[in-house]
Amino acid sequence: xxxxxxxxxxxxxxxxxxxxxxxxxxxxxxxxxxxxxxxxxxxxxxxxxxxxxxxxxxxxxxxxxxxxxxxxxxxxxxxxxxxxxxxxxxxxxxxxxxxxxxxxxxxxxxxxxxxxxxxxxxxxxxxxxxxxxxxxxxxxxxxxxxxxxxxxxxxxxxxxxxxxxxxxxxxxxxxxxxxxxxxxxxxxxxxxxxxxxxxxxxxxxxxxxxxxxxxxxxxxxxxxxxxxxxxxxxxxxxxxxxxxxxxxxxxxxxxxxxxxxxxxxxxxxxxxxxxxxxxxxxxxxxxxxxxxxxxxxxxxxxxxxxxxxxxxxxxxxxxxxxxxxxxxxxxxxxxxxxxxxxxxxxxxxxxxxxxxxxxxxxxxxxxxxxxxxxxxxxxxxxxxxxxxxxxxxxxxxxxxxxxxxxxxxxxxxxxxxxxxxxxxxxxxxxxxxxxxxxxxxxxxxxxxxxxxxxxxxxxxxxxxxxxxxxxxxxxxxxxxxxxxxxxxxxxxxxxxxxxxxxxxxxxxxxxxxxxxxxxxxxxxxxxxxxxxxxxxxxxxxxxxxxxxxxxxxxxxxxxxxxxxxxxxxxxxxxxxxxxxxxxxxxxxxxxxxxxxxxxxxxxxxxxxxxxxxxxxxxxxxxxxxxxxxxxxxxxxxxxxxxxxxxxxxxxxxxxxxxxxxxxxxxxxxxxxxxxxxxxxxxxxxxxxxxxxxxxxxxxxxxxxxxxxxxxxxxxxxxxxxxxxxxxxxxxxxxxxxxxxxxxxxxxxxxxxxxxxxxxxxxxxxxxxxxxxxxxxxxxxxxxxxxxxxxxxxxxxxxxxxxxx
Numbered sequence: 001x002x003x004x005x006x007x008x009x010x011x012x013x014x015x016x017x018x019x020x021x022x023x024x025x026x027x028x029x030x031x032x033x034x035x036x037x038x039x040x041x042x043x044x045x046x047x048x049x050x051x052x053x054x055x056x057x058x059x060x061x062x063x064x065x066x067x068x069x070x071x072x073x074x075x076x077x078x079x080x081x082x083x084x085x086x087x088x089x090x091x092x093x094x095x096x097x098x099x100x101x102x103x104x105x106x107x108x109x110x111x112x113x114x115x116x117x118x119x120x121x122x123x124x125x126x127x128x129x130x131x132x133x134x135x136x137x138x139x140x141x142x143x144x145x146x147x148x149x150x151x152x153x154x155x156x157x158x159x160x161x162x163x164x165x166x167x168x169x170x171x172x173x174x175x176x177x178x179x180x181x182x183x184x185x186x187x188x189x190x191x192x193x194x195x196x197x198x199x200x201x202x203x204x205x206x207x208x209x210x211x212x213x214x215x216x217x218x219x220x221x222x223x224x225x226x227x228x229x230x231x232x233x234x235x236x237x238x239x240x241x242x243x244x245x246x247x248x249x250x251x252x253x254x255x256x257x258x259x260x261x262x263x264x265x266x267x268x269x270x271x272x273x274x275x276x277x278x279x280x281x282x283x284x285x286x287x288x289x290x291x292x293x294x295x296x297x298x299x300x301x302x303x304x305x306x307x308x309x310x311x312x313x314x315x316x317x318x319x320x321x322x323x324x325x326x327x328x329x330x331x332x333x334x335x336x337x338x339x340x341x342x343x344x345x346x347x348x349x350x351x352x353x354x355x356x357x358x359x360x361x362x363x364x365x366x367x368x369x370x371x372x373x374x375x376x377x378x379x380x381x382x383x384x385x386x387x388x389x390x391x392x393x394x395x396x397x398x399x400x401x402x403x404x405x406x407x408x409x410x411x412x413x414x415x416x417x418x419x420x421x422x423x424x425x426x427x428x429x430x431x432x433x434x435x436x437x438x439x440x441x442x443x444x445x446x447x448x449x450x451x452x453x454x455x456x457x458x459x460x461x462x463x464x465x466x467x468x469x470x471x472x473x474x475x476x477x478x479x480x481x482x483x484x485x486x487x488x489x490x491x492x493x494x495x496x497x498x499x500x501x502x503x504x505x506x507x508x509x510x511x512x513x514x515x516x517x518x519x520x521x522x523x524x525x526x527x528x529x530x531x532x533x534x535x536x537x538x539x540x541x542x543x544x545x546x547x548x549x550x551x552x553x554x555x556x557x558x559x560x561x562x563x564x565x566x567x568x569x570x571x572x573x574x575x576x577x578x579x580x581x582x583x584x585x586x587x588x589x590x591x592x593x594x595x596x597x598x599x600x601x602x603x604x605x606x607x608x609x610x611x612x613x614x615x616x617x618x619x620x621x622x623x624x625x626x627x628x629x630x631x632x633x634x635x636x637x638x639x640x641x642x643x644x645x646x647x648x649x650x651x652x653x654x655x656x657x658x659x660x661x662x663x664x665x666x667x668x669x670x671x672x673x674x675x676x677x678x679x680x681x682x683x684x685x686x687x688x689x690x691x692x693x694x695x696x697x698x699x700x701x702x703x704x705x706x707x708x709x710x711x712x713x714x715x716x717x718x719x720x721x722x723x724x725x726x727x728x729x730x731x732x733x734x735x736x737x738x739x740x741x742x743x744x745x746x747x748x749x750x751x752x753x754x755x756x757x758x759x760x761x762x763x764x765x766x767x768x769x770x771x772x773x774x775x776x777x778x779x780x781x782x783x784x785x786x787x788x789x790x791x792x793x794x795x796x797x798x799x800x801x802x803x804x
Contacts, residue, residue: 050531052541052557053655058528060544064554065581065617069625071550072615072639076628078550080321083336083632084397090338095404098350102306105347112339112347113304115332117253117262121157122270123165125277128153128172128221140456141199143449146175146214148197150456151221155263155270156472163475167468168267169461170223171197173214180217181285181436182275184268184301185210186225188292188315188361189246193222194458198448205448209289209424216433216443219284221271224461225264225293228327230367230377232466235703239711241376242367245466246329249473251710252701256476257721260329261300263469268301276307285309285436291423292316292361292383296330303347310352310435314423315360317341318386319394324627327363327381333720334633341394345411346401352435353398354412356428357391357419360384376713379620380627388419410435470703477701480723487725496737496770507734510726511641511680514719516634518642521547525650529557533587537561538603540586543610545646553643555612556582558603563656570661570800571608571651573644573684574599577668577691579619582611594667594691598787605793607802608657612647614640616669616716626716636716637676644673648683660685661800667691667787668750679734686799687735688792689728690743691785693778694751695759697723707751729762732776736767739775739799743792745783753780775799 051057060067094104113119128151132138141148149172156166171193187196187203187210194200196210214220226245233248234240241248249260268288275286287310290298295316302311320340323330345353362384366377395413402411412435416425430442492502511517523546533540538558545553563569574585577594584592585599586609599609616622616636629635652659663686666674671692678687700717702708709717732740740763744756760778767776779791796802 052527052529052543052559055527055529055543058530058542058544060528064544065613065615066621068552068554068613069615069618069622071552072625073628075548075550076625076632076634079632079634080324080336080628083321084340087338087340087343091343093346093401093404098405101349101405108338108343109304109347112300112344114257115334115339116265116300117258118265118269118304119257119262120266122266122273123154123157125270125273126154127274127278131169136456137452139452140171141197141449141451143173143198143211144215144446145177145217146173146211146449148173148199148449153270153274155267159472159475159479162478164468164471166263166472168223168270169465170221171210173197173210173218173220173222175214175217175219177217179219179282179284180438180440181213181219181287181433182278183213183218183220183287183289183436184271184275184298185213185220185222186268186288186290186294186297187222188294189225189227190361191291191294192458192461193224196222199451200458204422205445207291207422207424208448209291209429211449212424212429212442212445213289213433215446216438216440218287218433218438219275223264223267223271224465225297226260226466226469227462228363228367229462230373232463234373235706235708235711238706240373241711242369242373243377244327244329244367245462247327247377247715248710249466249469250329250331251715251718252470252473252477252703254331254333254718254720255697255700256473256480256723258473258476259332260469261296261332263472264297265301265304268297269305272301272305272307285438287311287432287436289424289429289432290314290316291358299341299344299348302351302353303344306351308351310354310432311348312354312356312428312432314356314428315358315385317345317355317357317394318391320631323631324624325380326383328378328627328715331627331630333630336631337633340397342397342401345395345398349398349402350405350407350410352410352412354414354428354431354435355391355395356423356425357388357413357415358423358425359420360386374711376711378623378627378715379713380624385420388415391415391419474701474703477697477723480697483724484727484730488730493766493770496772499736499770503734506726506730507680510731510734514722514725515641515676516629516632516638518548518634518638521642521646521649523548525646527650532556533558535588535600538600543650545650547642547646551639551642553612553646554582555610555647556586556599558586558599558609558611559656560603560606560608562606567656568658569606569608569656570663570796570802571610571657572599572602572796572800573647573662573664574602574609574611575614575664575666575670575673576611577666577670579617580668580670581617582613585609585611594786596787596789598665598789601789602793602796605797605802607796607800610647610651612643614643614669614673623714623716630720635719637673640673641677641680644677645681648681652683659683661802663796663800664688665690665792665796668785675728675731675735678738679731682738684738686739686741686796688741688743688795689732690787690792691745691748691750693728693742693744693756693760695755696728698755699751705752707749727759729759729766732763733766736770737772737775739795740767741776741792741795742778743788744778744780745785745788746780747783748785750785
C-alpha cells in the first residue's frame with residue numbers, strides 16, 4: 001500500500017475502498033434508500049461501522065495536510081488585514097501637550113525597543129577614533145570645504161570579561177568652516193560609506209547626500225552597514241551558505257532577543273550620543289537621513305530618540321502589513337500588532353519628518369546557490385519600489401498624529417520623479433536642512449572628494465564589521481545561561497505545590513512572549529471521522545476537528561478491537577516529525593526508517609493511539625507560516641498548541657478514553673512538540689521527547705559545530721529571545737511533576753551525546769531534588785534519528801498503567 005494513500009493523493013479512493021464503492025457513492029449522492037427519504041437498514045448499519053460513534057462522516061478529500069497549512073495561512077492573512085484597525089487598542093495617546101504626548105507613548109516606545117533588540121548597555125559618549133597608520137592616514141580624502149576621515153566608535157559595552165565591546169566603522173565628513181548641524185547619513189545596506197560620499201562608484205552623484213550635506217556645513221558621520229552579500233556567512237571548514245550577511249546575523253541574534261536592526265540602530269544612536277556630547281560646547285541641531293535599509297534605520301532611530309530633530313526617510317516608507325514578503329532580516333517579532341510605519345512616524349511627532357518617495361533598493365530573492373555555498377537562505381524575501389499611492393496612503397495615516405500636536409507642517413511628503421527618482425533629491429535635502437534650522441539652506445553641489453592616496457582599503461571593513469557583530473552575539477549566547485538563571489530567580493522549588501504555583505508566571509510568559517499565544521479554540525470540535533484501517537487488533541479512523549475559522553486539526557485514531565463495553569483505555573498521542581504524516585506512525589504496512597509505525601505497535605499492545613497531523617509539512621509552504629506569524633507575535637506552535645488543545649477537548653469526551661491517562665510521544669519535530677505543548681496543556685499526563693532533546697540555544701546559534709541550525713534551511717527554528725528565557729531543561733521542569741523521558745540515538749546527527757546529556761542532567765537534577773526522580777529517564781541506544789521503542793514503551797506502560 002502506498003504511504004500516501006490515506007492522507008494525500010487519494011483520500012476519496014481510500015474512503016470508497018473502506019465503505020465499499022456502492023455505499024460510498026450512495027452516501028455522497030444522497031441516494032440512501034428506495035424512497036429517497038429514509039436510509040435502508042443495511043446501508044445505515046454499514047455507515048455506522050464506518051464512522052466513530054457520535055461523529056459525522058468525514059467527506060473531505062485531497063491532501064488534508066496541505067489544506068491545513070493553507071488554512072493557517074488564510075487565517076494569518078485575515079489577521080494581518082485586521083491589524084491597522086486594531087492597533088489603536090495598544091495606544092493611549094494624550095495630545096494635550098507635547099510633554100503629555102511623550103509620556104503617553106513611552107510604554108509603546110519601550111516595547112518597540114525590546115522588539116528590535118535595543119536593550120544592551122551602551123558606552124559613555126566618546127569621539128570617534130581615527131583609523132589610520134603612517135602609510136594610510138585617517139584623512140582619506142578632501143572635498144570642497146571639508147575633509148573625509150576613516151573612523152570607528154564604540155557602540156555597546158562588552159558582554160563579559162572574555163568579550164569585546166561592539167565597535168562600528170564609517171566615515172566622518174568634517175567641514176573646514178563653521179558647523180551648521182550634525183547629521184548621521186545612513187546608506188542602504190549595499191551602499192558603502194565611500195559610495196555615499198562619492199569616493200567609490202555605485203551611487204549617482206545626485207544621490208550622494210552625505211557629501212552634499214558636508215558641502216553645506218554639516219558635520220556628517222556615515223556608518224558602514226552589514227550588506228546583503230554572503231561572503232562571510234558560514235563556518236569555514238564546515239559549510240558556507242548563501243545567506244545574506246544580514247540574515248546570518250539575524251538568525252543567531254533573534255534567539256537571544258537581539259536583531260541586526262537593533263545593532264545598527266544602536267550604531268546610529270552611538271553617533272547621536274557623540275553629537276550630543278559635542279553640543280555641550282557648541283549647540284547644533286542633530287538630524288538623520290537614510291535610504292533603503294538606511295531609511296528603515298533612520299525611521300526606527302528617530303522613533304526611539306527624541307534628540308533627533310529632523311529625519312529624512314527615503315526609499316523605505318510604506319504600509320508594513322506585507323513585511324512577511326520582505327527579506328527575513330526585516331522580520332520583527334510582534335511588529336505589526338502595534339507598529340506600522342505611520343505609528344513609528346507618530347513617535348517622531350512633533351519633530352520634523354520628511355518622507356521621500358524614491359526608487360527603493362531592488363532585491364529579487366536570496367543569493368544564488370553554488371558548489372561552495374549551500375542554499376540555506378530564506379527563500380522568500382523581495383524588495384520592490386512601492387507605488388506612489390501606497391506611500392502616500394501611509395503618510396496620510398501618519399498625519400493625524402502630527403495634527404494632534406498642531407505640527408502638520410513638520411510632516412512633509414516629497415515624491416521625486418513620481419516616486420521613482422533617486423534618493424536625496426534637491427527638494428528633500430533642502431527641506432531637511434531647513435527643518436534643522438539652517439537658514440542659508442543647501443549650497444550648490446561641488447565636485448566629489450578625491451582620495452588622498454590610492455591604496456586606501458575599504459573592502460576589509462565589511463569583514464571586520466560582520467565579525468564584530470557575530471562575536472558580540474556569540475558572547476550573548478555564552479552569557480545566556482546566566483540570564484536564564486536570573487529570569488527564573490523567583491521560581492520556588494521548595495515543594496512541588498510551590499513550584500506549580502510560582503511557575504505559572506513562567507508558563508504564561510513563555511507562551512505569550514516566546515511561542516505566541518492564540519485564544520483557545522473558538523469553534524466546537526464537530527468531529528468528523530471515517531474508517532481507513534481494519535487490522536487484526538485495531539481499527540483506524542481519520543479524524544477532523546474544527547479549531548478556529550479556516551483552521552482544523554486532523555489525524556488518525558487507532559482503537560483496539562478487544563475493548564469491553566464501558567472500558568476506558570490510556571491514549572498515546574504519537575507525533576510525527578518534519579514533513580511527516582499520520583500514516584507514517586499509524587499504518588502497520590509502512591515501516592518508515594524514522595517511525596517504525598510506533599503508533600500501530602502501541603495499538604497492538606492495547607493502547608488507544610492518535611497520530612495528529614502537525615502543520616510542519618510542505619517545505620517553504622509551511623515555513624511561510626512563520627514569516628506571516630512573526631509580525632503578529634505568532635508562530636507555528638501558536639497553532640499547534642491550539643490544535644492539541646482541541647484534540648484533548650475531543651478525546652476526553654470519547655467513551656473509550658481514560659481522560660486521566662493521555663500521554664505524548666513525539667519524534668524529531670514531534671520531539672520539539674513534546675517540550676512545547678505539554679508544558680502548557682497539563683491534560684497530557686506525560687511527555688516523551690525523541691530525537692530532538694538538546695541544548696537548544698547552542699543548537700540554534702553555534703558557529704562552532706556542523707549540527708548548528710545556522711547551517712540548514714530551517715529558519716523556522718528561531719524563537720525570539722528564547723535563549724535568555726528558557727531552554728529544554730526549563731521546559732521539561734514545567735512538565736513536572738508529570739513524567740518526562742528523552743530517547744536518544746548515539747548516531748543521531750541532530751546533536752552530540754555530550755550536549756544532550758548536559759541538558760538532560762539539569763532535568764534529572766530537578767526531578768531528583770523534587771523527590772520525583774523515578775518519573776524521568778533518558779535512554780541512549782545504538783542507532784540513528786529514529787524511534788527505538790524499548791525504554792520508551794516500558795515508560796508508557798509504567799506511567800500510563802497499562803496493562804492494568
